Amino acid sequence: MGDIFNRISEAVRYGQREEIEKLADEVIANKINPIDAIQKGGVDGLNKLGEAFENLEAFLPELMAGGEAMKLLINKLTPYMESDKSALEGTVVIGTVKGDLHDIGKNLVATQLAVNGFNVIDLGVDVNNNKFVEEAEANKADIIALSSLLTTSAYYIQEFIERLEKDGLRSKYKIIVGGGPIEPEWAREIGADGYSRTAVGAVKVCKELMKQDKITEIIIGD
Amino acid sequence: MSSAVRVLRTLEKTRTGERCTVKEWDYEIVPKTLNEILKKYNLEKTCDTSKPVNEDMELADRFYQAGLEAALRLGFLCVDTETIVKVSEEELLRSLKQVPSSFTIGEGSEQVTVKARRPSDGQPPVYFGPLSIQMNEEYYVPVAQGILMSRLVDGQEGPSLDTVMDCPLLANSPYESFAGIYEARLRKEAQWRAGRVGIGNAIVASSSTEYGFLAGFASYKPPQIVLCLNPASMKINYVNLHKTIVAHEYGHYVRTESPTMIGGYTGGPEGSALASVATDLLQYYFHGTHLAGSPTYDLRYAGNCGRHALWAQTIASQAISRNTNILMNKTINQVSGPCTEMFFLETIAGFVAAGVSGLEFTISPRSGGGRHKNHLTPFEAWYSSAVFKGSAGLSAEKANEIINEVLPKYEKELRNPPKGKSFPECFNVKTLEPTEEYLEMYLRMREYAINLGIPMPPDGVVS
Numbered sequence: 144m145g146d147i148f149n150r151i152s153e154a155v156r157y158g159q160r161e162e163i164e165k166l167a168d169e170v171i172a173n174k175i176n177p178i179d180a181i182q183k184g185g186v187d188g189l190n191k192l193g194e195a196f197e198n199l200e201a202f203l204p205e206l207m208a209g210g211e212a213m214k215l216l217i218n219k220l221t222p223y224m225e226s227d228k229s230a231l232e233g234t235v236v237i238g239t240v241k242g243d244l245h246d247i248g249k250n251l252v253a254t255q256l257a258v259n260g261f262n263v264i265d266l267g268v269d270v271n272n273n274k275f276v277e278e279a280e281a282n283k284a285d286i287i288a289l290s291s292l293l294t295t296s297a298y299y300i301q302e303f304i305e306r307l308e309k310d311g312l313r314s315k316y317k318i319i320v321g322g323g324p325i326e327p328e329w330a331r332e333i334g335a336d337g338y339s340r341t342a343v344g345a346v347k348v349c350k351e352l353m354k355q356d357k358i359t360e361i362i363i364g365d
Numbered sequence: 366m367s368s369a370v371r372v373l374r375t376l377e378k379t380r381t382g383e384r385c386t387v388k389e390w391d392y393e394i395v396p397k398t399l400n401e402i403l404k405k406y407n408l409e410k411t412c413d414t415s416k417p418v419n420e421d422m423e424l425a426d427r428f429y430q431a432g433l434e435a436a437l438r439l440g441f442l443c444v445d446t447e448t449i450v451k452v453s454e455e456e457l458l459r460s461l462k463q464v465p466s467s468f469t470i471g472e473g474s475e476q477v478t479v480k481a482r483r484p485s486d487g488q489p490p491v492y493f494g495p496l497s498i499q500m501n502e503e504y505y506v507p508v509a510q511g512i513l514m515s516r517l518v519d520g521q522e523g524p525s526l527d528t529v530m531d532c533p534l535l536a537n538s539p540y541e542s543f544a545g546i547y548e549a550r551l552r553k554e555a556q557w558r559a560g561r562v563g564i565g566n567a568i569v570a571s572s573s574t575e576y577g578f579l580a581g582f583a584s585y586k587p588p589q590i591v592l593c594l595n596p597a598s599m600k601i602n603y604v605n606l607h608k609t610i611v612a613h614e615y616g617h618y619v620r621t622e623s624p625t626m627i628g629g630y631t632g633g634p635e636g637s638a639l640a641s642v643a644t645d646l647l648q649y650y651f652h653g654t655h656l657a658g659s660p661t662y663d664l665r666y667a668g669n670c671g672r673h674a675l676w677a678q679t680i681a682s683q684a685i686s687r688n689t690n691i692l693m694n695k696t697i698n699q700v701s702g703p704c705t706e707m708f709f710l711e712t713i714a715g716f717v718a719a720g721v722s723g724l725e726f727t728i729s730p731r732s733g734g735g736r737h738k739n740h741l742t743p744f745e746a747w748y749s750s751a752v753f754k755g756s757a758g759l760s761a762e763k764a765n766e767i768i769n770e771v772l773p774k775y776e777k778e779l780r781n782p783p784k785g786k787s788f789p790e791c792f793n794v795k796t797l798e799p800t801e802e803y804l805e806m807y808l809r810m811r812e813y814a815i816n817l818g819i820p821m822p823p824d825g826v827v828s
């Protein structure tokens with residue numbers, strides 16, 4: 144059994160989707176616990192990928208490929224799990240707000256979330272507030288993640304939260320914010336549910352947000 | 366060829382070029398092509414972190430040859446049309462012969478000339494300051510005046526505003542048109558107060574789109590430098606083609622840029638250096654660029670004063686400066702803030718590396734990564750310029766000796782840099798007098814740099 148977990152880990156680490164297809168079939172055919180396959184295989188591969196990224200042995204494209212392989216693994220195994228709840232952590236709609244074209248930090252956050260089992264819908268850059276609402280509604284999002292690298296774009300984040308309040312949609316979504324000039328105190332002031340300085344921290348905060356029904360105090364990650 | 370013809374041809378290519386999505390470009394085409402070329406020229410794993418400034422000029426020339434191939438095979442992606450714009454070898458080589466090797470900006474005693482340099486060139490590079498760091502409206506004039514008080518600063522770009530007459534300056538909105546005009550007024554005031562009337566400008570800092578520039582540019586007498594900052598990893602967009610056209614037609618200088626990111630689509634230090642060389646080679650052909658830019662940042666800490674980024678940025682500069690007359694601008698991106706020793710150490714490493722590698726021009730400082738509002742003071746600008754100019758003529762070997770002395774003192778802190786102190790915490794904003802603490806630190810760190818062997822020119826104000 145250890146062997147198949149190793150093979151899954153490898154396939155996720157190197158983003159080999161075809162290999163994952165085959166390995167998932169093998170898991171199903173041999174009645175291996177799908178949760179084990181995900182945890183001991185997939186998650187292990189992701190950890191290795193994360194390490195490789197830190198050591199400049201893997202880059203954003205490889206992270207993305209690993210994330211896609213992991214998503215595929217989860218999607219294939221979910222129907223065979225005891226509980227019918229998806230093994231995906233939740234759905235996140237993410238984008239860089241209006242006026243802002245900085246996409247690298249946002250892409251890194253989106254990729255890290257996908258790599259860690261979130262269903263991520265990436266709206267790209269220069270996204271206006273209406274679009275965030277429309278896409279969150281259409282995709283039944285749990286979390287809306289807003290990135291801004293410009294102080295002059297960050298105004299739109301504040302407007303966004305005020306607008307959700309006004310439209311009676313605020314309690315439907317958890318909102319996490321981040322990007323270079325965003326300070327945690329400001330995130331708290333404008334009523335965001337989560338903030339993180341780094342992409343890895345963003346994953347932890349999103350996992351925490353998913354656990355809580357109602358956020359009374361903003362969750363600050365590293 | 367006139368610049369109008371040049372840019373019209375680029376526009377035509379954006380309409381007719383091969384289609385490619387941004388996602389395909391970033392995640393497939395760029396990484397795959399760069400990797401193939403790195404292999405072909407034997408450039409993989411050539412980054413030697415014990416020598417942040419490359420000492421092997423044959424290697425730099427190999428990066429140049431490989432960069433030429435990358436430029437020809439890739440071209441740029443236009444993100445608005447999702448098409449690839451390409452150039453033939455003959456056209457590219459011809460354009461490289463036409464690249465302007467110098468330009469002059471500023472009036473009267475404020476005139477400065479940016480001239481092509483080579484590695485270890487004794488001619489000092491040109492320094493504009495500061496970058497577009499956000500300040501409260503009431504601090505704009507005092508901080509800019511303070512920075513320009515030293516003749517070490519040859520021209521002005523920032524800081525930038527996030528309000529206009531106390532209204533929120535919303536990005537990509539008509540407020541940006543106001544900002545373009547308002548910023549021009551504030552600059553004039555600051556320049557006059559500093560006794561620098563006629564100094565050159567890089568415009569416009571406080572606008573995320575072309576609006577601020579289009580609104581503000583009538584307030585400036587040409588030629589000034591127009592900022593046309595394109596998306597990272599070999600991409601261009603229409604916002605910056607708008608700016609380019611207006612800049613050329615009214616006699617300004619065009620500064621284009623598309624950064625590369627270690628850890629991002631361009632891969633490691635080698636891939637990022639390669640993409641930077643390719644980017645610098647392509648900018649004149651497509652934009653008629655006067656100042657080409659392709660800085661390299663390390664995505665792990667959003668700066669470039671760590672070993673990998675120093676290496677990538679210097680080898681790319683060496684490659685271009687040894688083989689062409691392209692005038693380059695690269696940003697040296699500190700991550701620590703004002704009134705921290707780390708800021709000065711990062712500055713020594715970053716600017717010595719840049720200064721000895723043939724870089725002609727920069728705009729700086731990026732105190733605190735430029736992220737924290739009001740975290741910018743005159744000392745960071747003066748110090749950065751003194752190191753940059755002072756390093757002219759040093760050898761790559763001497764540079765490594767200096768850098769290897771300072772790097773171990775801060776490299777572990779790059780991920781968690783100190784934010785430092787804000788302008789009003791460091792200076793009296795009315796009298797522009799520094800606090801005792803910061804003055805002592807600044808003078809001590811100047812001494813430190815001099816003792817390391819950097820002949821720091823005086824700032825003319827406190828030293």
Ligand code: B12
Nearest residue numbers: 244245246248290293294321322323341342496573597735
């Ligand atoms: C690269 C860059 C560019 C590139 C962008 C390329 C691209 N495709 O993204 C180019 C050259 C185009 C550019 C242009 C401009 N830029 Co710029 N840019 C940068 C730079 C150097 C790095 C940003 C980056 O990619 N970092 C790497 C990533 C990994 O870090 P990150 O984005 O911060 O993301 C991390 C965290 O913040 C967090 N995070 C990010 N998003 C989110 C979202 C959530 C939900 C969470 C939880 C976390 C999170 O996780 C990420 C990973 O750890 C920064 C300076 C700096 N060192 O940060 C300036 C900077 C952001 N730019 C700045 C400015 C002013 C501009 C311009 C307006 C300049 C001008 N006058 O024209 C234009 C604006 C263009 C536009 N409309 O957006 C300023 C912003 C100042 C401010 N307070 O508003 C900065 C800080 C530089 C400065 N002051 O000198 N820029």
